[in-house]
Amino acid sequence: MSKKYDAIIIGCGSNGIAAAIRLQQKGLKTAIFEQAAVPGGATKTKELTLPGFKHDVGSAIMPLGLASPFFRNLPLQQYGLEWVFPEVAYAHPFDDGTAYACYKDIQATAAQLGEDQDAYLNLINPLLENWDKLNEDLLGPLGIPDHPLQFMKFGLKALPSAKMIADKYFKNEKTKMFFYGSAAHSTLPLNTLISASFGLVLTTSAHKYNWPFPKGGAGNFFDALVQHYKSLGGEIYCDQLVNDIRDLPNAYSYLFDLTPKQLLKIKGLNFNSLYRKRLEAYKYGAGVFKMDWALSEPIPFTSEKCRKAATIHLGFSQKEIEESEKGIHDKKMTDTPYVLVAQHTPFDSTRAPEGKHTAWAYIHVPNGDTTDYTEIIENQIERAAPGFKDTILERSAMNTVALEQFDPNLVGGDINGGRQDITQLFTRPVAKISPYATPDPRVYICSSSTPPGGGVHGMCGFHAAQKALKDHFSELL
Ligand SMILES: Cc1cc2nc3c(=O)[nH]c(=O)nc-3n(C[C@H](O)[C@H](O)[C@H](O)COP(=O)(O)OP(=O)(O)OC[C@H]3O[C@@H](n4cnc5c(N)ncnc54)[C@H](O)[C@@H]3O)c2cc1C
Known part of the structure; x- marks a missing residue:
């Protein structure tokens, strides 16, 4: 028929x-x-705050x-x-006002890391060199990989937790935090097996392609x-x-x-x-609490490296990031969570009225949580960008319920x-x-x-x- x-x-x-x-x-x-x-x-992109301010409701980078x-x-x-390619794929600011930048150039990135320079290159360079082979297998369905040797070598680094990899490879806390910034995209506690894989794939993709939007x-x-x-x-x-x-x-x-x-x-x-x-x-994973802002000026990050990045990972000590991501699963949220921030308008003026800016951020929260984390998130940004709150013209906040109403798959x-x-x-x-x-x-x-x-x-x-x-x-x- x-x-x-x-x-x-x-x-x-x-x-x-x-x-x-x-x-x-x-x-x-x-x-x-x-x-x-x-x-x-x-x-999707919507005017979530004020007319003329275009915000990515979900995916942004x-x-x-x-x-x-x-x-x-x-x-x-x-x-x-x-595609818009910011000069810095992502940046991670620290409490002392400095930051590390992930440039497309892996050597320039490693050069910031002091005694961790060689360890960073040893960890990431083999993945970068084999990216074209790995990419097909990583983004493929489960099965026998087309490039088993490269895949097995990747697996040895990817299977452990982000904490195991950070502690094994890096001496300095700042480098560990830098790695945690991309590993925490996993939405898993950082002592969980396989959480390293997200850090490795996302970091390598930054060196291969930058992080465009x-x-x-x-x-x-x-x-x-x-x-x-x-x-x-x-x-x-x-x-x-x-x-x-x-x-x-x-x-x-x-x-x-x-x-x-x-x-x-x-x-x-x-x-x-x-x-x-x-x-x-x-099993479903953690939820997110999502925020968008209309701003009178770009986020006033202390570090220039952050001002040149569209993605900024906030987390001000190894312990803070670990506790933040673990707390979600134990339903014990901390006041200093890991925050994922995106700023598009410094690189794309079409997203806001002339001279004005937008910002986008989320934190991981327990699945179904309805708490309002606005103040906590804004406080975290303020730590890296004093004066941020004074630039806010309007804000939008979406808890897990609002997100699911926006898209039932969430x-x-x-x-x-x-x-x-x-x-x-x-x-x-x-x-x-x-x-x-x-x-x-x-x-x-x-x-x-x-x-x-x-x-x-x-x-x-x-x-x-x-x-x-x-x-x-x-x-x-
Ligand atoms: C706040 C947030 C930030 C994110 N940031 C990023 C990022 O920066 N980069 C990135 O790569 N990814 C990001 N993601 C993840 C990314 O958006 C998702 O992984 C991706 O959208 C998944 O695509 P999908 O097609 O599987 O599902 P969805 O995009 O959720 O699409 C599912 C569709 O099915 C429709 N649908 C559901 N039920 C029915 C029904 N019964 N009948 C008809 N239609 C139905 C829904 O309305 C929806 O349109 C983010 C997501 C969110 C929410």
């Missing part, structure tokens, strides 16, 4: 649209059904968007995407994806909350850009009880579609030869709840689409 579509994608986040583009590239007829009024998922083996081969520049807002990156998809003949239907697969048009395959908790609520799926139980056991404020620890990073949502397939032969999962996990790289969507192609349209592969 002929079907109206070859494939339907439910949810138009970066993974949903990546899946849809991949299938459309292969000549299939596809459509995306999205519950929100506009596509983008957690990749996109090294993986540029590094993605799938996205980087799409003609997104044709649709207006322009899209000019004008993260939403411009998504608009380019939408325009490209439509140019291939794809269709997007917004304001379409999908509750029952039987309400959707007939198709050979359905790819859900949803996390397990949401998928379990969809009616009409032929999942057996064992699979349902395994999805129910899926379950309890979890921005990675599920906890990314050793039990779930490679085998999400369940341990299975293809985690994208489900017991219902029509149904696939393509969200960040599948490998390689969170971030705007589209590779979960790409691999889910490849699996659907293999199962239903193998002649096209």
Whole structure:
């Protein structure tokens, strides 16, 4: 029996649209059904504070968007995407007013680190030199790596906790904090196995690509994806909350850009009880408390290195960062949390009225937490940038509930579609030869709840689409 579509994608986040583009590239007829009024998922830009101030509601800095083996081969520049590369990929200020900068140039970065210089090069350089091989395996589905030797060497450094790697390689506390800054993106306590891997991958990506962001807002990156998809003949239907697969048009395959908790609520799926139980056991990670500001001037960071970076990691001692990230999991938040700050306007004046600026930040919090951390976050920024509070024209704060209302995939404020620890990073949502397939032969999962996990790289969507192609349209592969 002929079907109206070859494939339907439910949810138009970066993974949903990546899946849809991949299938459309292969000549299939596809459509995306999205519950929100506009596509983008957690990749959207909005005037959250004052008119003319454009804020990235979710993702803001996109090294993986540029590094993605799938996205980087799409003609997104044709649709207006322009990458902005700040001089410093990320910076980490210290209480004494100094800072370390992560430059694209690894030698210049290491040169700041005094007696830790050689250790930094020994840790990161082998990964940088083999990045092209590693990238394919790291952003690929679980399986036998294409480059087993490089992957094994990476694994030996990546498997331990960030604390073990920092203490093993570095002598100075400042270097350890610098490494923690990127390792803490894992949203895991820093003494947890595999937390080092996030620091290693993100640091290496900074030396390979810098940490760029899209000019004008993260939403411009998504608009380019939408325009490209439509140019291939794809269709997007917004304001379409999908509750029952039987309400959707007939198709050979359905790819859900949803996390397990949401998928379990969809009616009409032929999942057996064992699979349902395994999805129910899926663990979500910490949430985030997110802030945006309209500012009268750039954040007045004491250190010039911070003024030259779009991403700033705040955490003023090794102990403070460790306790902050551990506290989330013990539900004991500290008053001095690790803060991730992004500032776009010093490098992209299109995001605010003339002479004005924006800033973006979040901290990790317990999943589902509703506490207001505004003052705590602003105090932390003030430590590195005295006078920051005087520059605030307006602020927006989103707790975990507001984030989930904005995008239902942010379950309890979890921005990675599920906890990314050793039990779930490679085998999400369940341990299975293809985690994208489900017991219902029509149904696939393509969200960040599948490998390689969170971030705007589209590779979960790409691999889910490849699996659907293999199962239903193998002649096209
Ligand atoms: C505050 C914050 C900061 C972040 N910072 C960064 C960053 O700087 N860099 C980075 O790379 N990543 C960042 N991320 C993570 C990144 O945004 C996510 O990993 C990415 O968006 C995951 O894409 P996705 O397609 O899997 O899911 P999503 O982007 O969440 O998209 C899922 C889509 O499905 C839709 N949907 C859900 N249920 C239904 C339904 N029943 N019917 C129809 N549609 C439905 C949703 O509305 C949504 O549009 C951040 C996220 C947040 C929230």
